[in-house]
Amino acid sequence: MTDLHVMDATSDNVDQIVAVIHHAFSARRVLDPPSTALSENATTVAAAIAQYGGLLVRSNGVPAGAMLFEEIGDVLNLRRVSVDPRHQGHGVASAMVGCAEEVAVQRGLNRVQLIARVELPDTVEFWRRRGYSLVEQQDHNLILAKAMPIELTVPTADDMRAIGEELAGRLRAGDVLVLSGDLGAGKTTFTQGLGAGLKVRGDITSPTFVISRVHPSLAGGPALVHVDAYRLGGIAELDDLDLDASLDDAVTVVEWGHGLAESLAADRLDIVVTRGDDDTDETRELRIIPVGPRWAASGVRVSVLEKN
Ligand SMILES: Nc1ncnc2c1ncn2[C@@H]1O[C@H](COP(=O)(O)OP(=O)(O)O)[C@@H](O)[C@H]1O
Ligand SMILES: [Mg+2]
Structure with missing residues (x-):
């Protein structure tokens, strides 16, 4: 040894x-x-x-x-x-x-x-x-x-939206974000921030029946394709959504995509939201893991929570 x-x-x-x-x-x-x-x-x-x-x-x-x-x-x-x-x-x-x-x-x-x-x-x-x-x-x-991955402590839902909004400014058509975390962790809240930053149409909600929703840009930018894979049976059903057709033109966010959506894109941001054991504490930990050549030249940086 x-x-x-x-x-x-x-x-x-x-x-x-x-x-x-x-x-x-x-x-x-x-x-x-x-x-x-x-x-x-x-x-x-x-x-x-x-x-x-x-x-x-x-x-x-x-x-x-x-x-x-x-x-x-x-x-x-x-x-x-x-x-x-x-x-x-x-x-x-x-x-x-x-x-x-x-x-x-x-x-x-x-x-x-x-x-x-x-x-x-x-x-x-x-x-x-x-x-x-x-x-x-x-x-x-x-x-x-x-x-490198970055880790952020996110005190409130508004902070979570603010992070999504700032990150949206660094995204372009073709980018894929794979969100994981328990029910109620804040994946949809984060996506709402993305939607605000991308200036897309429509409320971003946790869909009950809809699995994938396209939010077109109101500002001439890429659309936001929001997928909630919670009810998806597996990779075959993900393929049925035919995301490939929109992937290049849109920013694609897949909630519950862990273990499923990785095959969609070699370049992506894996985003993990976790909440501590204390039910009275709303603080979330957000981990953003950049994967692939797309992020190698720029890295990922979020500064909105840095207090002066
Ligand atoms: N720090 C925080 N970050 C994100 N969401 C928070 C935070 N604190 C409270 N919340 C609340 O927790 C809930 C998260 O729900 P949601 O975003 O739908 O979770 P998910 O999509 O992961 O199931 C929302 O009601 C949100 O307002
Ligand atoms: Mg959700």
Whole structure:
């Protein structure tokens, strides 16, 4: 058994991190132009860690992996992602990526980004499997990014609508939102906010008999297609709704879509509304999980509840 331990890098780890970076990058085949990683030294790494931090992985106590962080705006950049070749194939890189994403979320950053070389398809594939998408190519450098989930505490129904309304401003035709949460959690309330933001016609309600309803835009924007899959028998009935026909032209929201609607769209926002055990507390927790390339370049940000 390999015992992996990922830790926040400190100034005490500088020499070990320099060693891991050098082991990793000198084992890589030489590219043209070559990586500048081998010019990292104790001074540059110490400065990077002091400014933005980084990670060190120990495998059975021995330094095995490292990366350096950099923050630019809302983005956490992963630099010098390194696994000592003697420790490859033991999940060192995966463990580091998981921790780096946690760091990004804790720091309130909405995307994680890194540069991979176009000549190294296995590396690119590693990142793709973890949900990273190509957002830009600069010569030999592929810029890969992933949007981070965001979590919001929502005190009132009006706050829930306000979040939907703000989010609507970032949506465009073709976007899909999959809402989950218990009955009464606030999925329809959130959708009402979306409808207000998209300036669509008609009241948005929890339909009793209607499974899918189209709310046309009053402002020349995309329509809102509101699906309540609560009574849907399964994926076959979802197919019967023929959402594909409207998907590209509308913003589609599927309540109770979890486990059903994912097949509709590789790009989507999974939105989970939960309420605590205390019946007297109306506070909801809202988790927005961006999935797919659509969100990789922009990330998701909601600022309406940030009090000044
Ligand atoms: N913080 C809150 N967020 C969302 N809804 C809330 C909140 N506090 C109270 N509510 C109320 O809870 C109910 C949520 O119902 P609804 O949105 O229809 O849930 P769902 O569609 O998930 O079944 C509404 O009556 C709403 O006014
Ligand atoms: Mg509902």
